[in-house]
Amino acid sequence: MPRAATLHMLSDASRACDDCRLRARCLPDHLGDTPAREVTGVIRAHRPVPRGTVLFRQGEPMTAFYLVRSGSAKSTVTDEDGSEVVMSLLLPTDMVGAGSLDQTVYHSTVVALERSAFCEIRTPDLRRLFRQDEEVQRAFLAKVRERIAADRHARIRLGHASADARVADFVLELSGRLAALGRRPDELVLPLSRQDIASCLGLASETVSRVLTRFTEAGLLSVSGKHVRIIDRPVLEAVAHGAEPPN
Amino acid sequence: MPRAATLHMLSDASRACDDCRLRARCLPDHLGDTPAREVTGVIRAHRPVPRGTVLFRQGEPMTAFYLVRSGSAKSTVTDEDGSEVVMSLLLPTDMVGAGSLDQTVYHSTVVALERSAFCEIRTPDLRRLFRQDEEVQRAFLAKVRERIAADRHARIRLGHASADARVADFVLELSGRLAALGRRPDELVLPLSRQDIASCLGLASETVSRVLTRFTEAGLLSVSGKHVRIIDRPVLEAVAHGAEPPN
DNA sequence: CGTAGTTTTGAACTACTTCAAGGCGCGTGG
DNA sequence: CCACGCGCCTTGAAGTAGTTCAAAACTACG
Numbered sequence: 001m002p003r004a005a006t007l008h009m010l011s012d013a014s015r016a017c018d019d020c021r022l023r024a025r026c027l028p029d030h031l032g033d034t035p036a037r038e039v040t041g042v043i044r045a046h047r048p049v050p051r052g053t054v055l056f057r058q059g060e061p062m063t064a065f066y067l068v069r070s071g072s073a074k075s076t077v078t079d080e081d082g083s084e085v086v087m088s089l090l091l092p093t094d095m096v097g098a099g100s101l102d103q104t105v106y107h108s109t110v111v112a113l114e115r116s117a118f119c120e121i122r123t124p125d126l127r128r129l130f131r132q133d134e135e136v137q138r139a140f141l142a143k144v145r146e147r148i149a150a151d152r153h154a155r156i157r158l159g160h161a162s163a164d165a166r167v168a169d170f171v172l173e174l175s176g177r178l179a180a181l182g183r184r185p186d187e188l189v190l191p192l193s194r195q196d197i198a199s200c201l202g203l204a205s206e207t208v209s210r211v212l213t214r215f216t217e218a219g220l221l222s223v224s225g226k227h228v229r230i231i232d233r234p235v236l237e238a239v240a241h242g243a244e245p246p247n
Numbered sequence: 248m249p250r251a252a253t254l255h256m257l258s259d260a261s262r263a264c265d266d267c268r269l270r271a272r273c274l275p276d277h278l279g280d281t282p283a284r285e286v287t288g289v290i291r292a293h294r295p296v297p298r299g300t301v302l303f304r305q306g307e308p309m310t311a312f313y314l315v316r317s318g319s320a321k322s323t324v325t326d327e328d329g330s331e332v333v334m335s336l337l338l339p340t341d342m343v344g345a346g347s348l349d350q351t352v353y354h355s356t357v358v359a360l361e362r363s364a365f366c367e368i369r370t371p372d373l374r375r376l377f378r379q380d381e382e383v384q385r386a387f388l389a390k391v392r393e394r395i396a397a398d399r400h401a402r403i404r405l406g407h408a409s410a411d412a413r414v415a416d417f418v419l420e421l422s423g424r425l426a427a428l429g430r431r432p433d434e435l436v437l438p439l440s441r442q443d444i445a446s447c448l449g450l451a452s453e454t455v456s457r458v459l460t461r462f463t464e465a466g467l468l469s470v471s472g473k474h475v476r477i478i479d480r481p482v483l484e485a486v487a488h489g490a491e492p493p494n
Numbered sequence: 495c496g497t498a499g500t501t502t503t504g505a506a507c508t509a510c511t512t513c514a515a516g517g518c519g520c521g522t523g524g
Numbered sequence: 525c526c527a528c529g530c531g532c533c534t535t536g537a538a539g540t541a542g543t544t545c546a547a548a549a550c551t552a553c554g
Binding site: 077079080081083085087103107131134145148149151152154155156158159160199200201202241242 | 324326327328330332334350354378381392395396398399401402403405406407446447448449488489
């Protein structure tokens with residue numbers, strides 16, 4: 001991510017989620033149909049922003065939280081000694097910037113990885129909604145819980161898995177998330193650079209490269225740049241769970 | 248932790264937090280004095296349980312969440328391939344078993360590391376309280392947020408720090424938490440075994456041992472079994488933040 | 495005082511990193 | 525539109541941090 005166009009304020013607010021293909025997977029979905037109105041009322045859909053756009057920066061006062069509408073983003077944390085660490089890859093329907101309610105500042109930086117669109121809910125609106133409707137609360141907390149579970153998974157992976165297992169698991173996780181969005185699970189595009197994947201997995205980018213080519217040679221994947229095709233999913237799963245490296 | 252006495256139901260409920268030394272640091276603290284009544288009303292303090300007691304097991308239906316009152320505990324997760332991973336060390340005032348509200352099953356196992364006491368709040372009580380009083384909500388979410396922040400820290404440490412840095416940071420973190428409980432920050436007891444520390448930090452127990460003795464030789468610590476004295480805190484902090492290993 | 499579990503220490507090994515060079519892809523400007 | 529240049533990815537070779545295996549020393553506890 002070279003240049004950082006800080007288009008902090010996004011353009012134009014359109015009407016709602018009504019025309020969103022992903023509605024069924026997104027926040028309003030978790031609610032019944034009746035209270036959804038209230039939610040969709042405060043959600044502002046924004047026009048796509050270009051790659052490299054910073055949604056918000058770590059430490060800035062929190063004014064809103066977001067949902068990814070299209071495209072993808074990464075969330076990063078700059079730790080005390082100044083190095084940037086990739087915390088997660090964000091895909092459509094993912095919640096952004098709401099590590100928990102009542103936060104006063106953002107605790108990570110979020111950058112678009114490609115031309116992407118986001119939906120915005122301003123914190124006061126959310127808070128009001130939260131108070132009004134218990135269903136909304138529940139839905140929101142469900143999203144938070146999802147995130148916590150994902151973080152725990154990432155943490156276990158980081159602490160106790162080999163490089164092979166980490167990469168295999170990363171690919172499979174992405175595959176699963178894409179499948180949940182209705183896309184092909186075996187034909188995927190890595191929105192992150194090798195560097196970013198490496199940072200996310202606690203590896204050197206060279207290692208990610210090597211593992212990927214080794215998987216290719218072993219017939220598990222076919223990789224070409226950011227495009228990956230999963231060929232032998234069962235074995236890939238075995239590797240992700242700590243089985244012997246292929247061949 | 249050899250034998251696992253599953254004293255699942257704890258004994259006797261005493262009156263409240265009124266006589267708790269740590270009240271000021273605990274959940275009711277985050278509230279003003281007025282609403283505290285409501286909270287303390289549903290908190291049941293329990294008698295100490297022996298080391299090895301299982302508070303609850305991963306996968307069991309969630310009936311209550313807990314606060315550590317005295318002693319210490321560890322939370323562990325058994326991952327898909329069956330190995331146990333230590334997720335966190337739990338000290339007095341820490342919340343246990345509430346990754347988020349509205350959880351239906353426990354997502355980790357919690358075991359007492361020494362003779363320890365816990366306070367219990369049953370989920371229906373909490374839910375009711377939550378609905379009644381926004382202050383309680385806020386206090387609870389503050390605790391959840393604390394936990395999320397700690398998890399993020401752990402994750403960064405796991406992914407991007409050397410063994411030296413991890414161990415140094417672990418010791419300092421513990422020191423800080425003990426200090427927050429009013430104990431001596433430089434004179435601490437590790438409630439976890441080397442194995443557990445290692446698991447928590449994503450290392451081999453031998454490595455933890457070696458690092459600890461190296462720190463001792465370098466005059467940063469003095470270690471004897473589970474007892475640790477911090478001698479050169481500034482350097483220890485430098486090491487924790489990635490500085491060159493000592494000597 | 496003896497036994498079982500835990501911790502420490504040692505020695506060999508391995509997985510991953512680091513450094514360095516070459517190639518590929520892509521956007522930019524001529 | 526093509527060529528150039530820059531960043532990203534890949535590959536290699538050498539180095540190292542941490543692991544693994546194994547045995548000895550310590551500790552706690554009956």
